[in-house]
Amino acid sequence: MTVHLKSPQEIKKMRIAGELGSEVLDFITPFVKPGVTTGELDALCHDYMLNVQNTVPAPLNYQPPGYSPYPKSICTSVNHQVCHGVPGEKKLKSGDIINIDVTVIKDGYHGDTSRMYYVGEPTIQARRLCEITYESMWLGIEEIKPEKHLGDIGYAIQSFAESLGCSVVKEFCGHGIGTKFHEDPQVLHYGHTGTGLQLKPGMIFTVEPMINSGKASIRQMADGWTIVTKDHSLSAQWEHTVLVTETGYEVLTLSAGVPPKPKFRF
């Protein structure tokens, strides 16, 4: 495994890409309403990236080994969809929760971030899951500093989510990111403290836990992309792209509309 440490010039470009990714999520926020289709949200984001930002939507035609080319510019994962939901004709309805995952490329560098949105009024259970997932992502991020291990991040996320009766999806993970969309290291959202790769200043990777309200098992849909919970329980995900600094971390996917760090409950 080769983990590329980014130079100061590269970090500047990653900061710009990260902010632009987050700004797409800000832009789409007022459109996430009952009656809109996920396909319409995709088209709005696509046009914004191309025509306003001059960025490239990294998902469009993205094709990892064993996959068909991804057909859209963002991922929209609704309710029991875990990740990689493909935008389409389905209308959102009040009470739905949706993850919108955006990755832009600017000047050759990637910014990858996702948030949960409530469509109308969420149920108490849906709100609780989204909040637990947000807090779990931030507990993972708060572990990040030189000499800490990737397992510290995974442990913080898993122990918190499981203590509240939720489960962690194990098949997908955070990832190094830079000129490539997905690069080393893999950032598992479960694990044990003091294990795994040691963090070094200049590493950039995502933290993007997928947390289910029911069991952890997942299934892939016939479209070859959309992942759902096997038991159809709700699933939530949040994602930031993060730099390891000399003293800790810097979140790169920041913009005016990014939600504040949570009030930690324990």
Ligand code: MF3
């Ligand atoms: N943005 C996703 C991630 O966080 C990856 C989506 S791949 C796609 O890693 F092809 F589905 F867009």
Ligand code: CO
């Ligand atoms: Co990612």
Ligand code: CO
């Ligand atoms: Co993403």
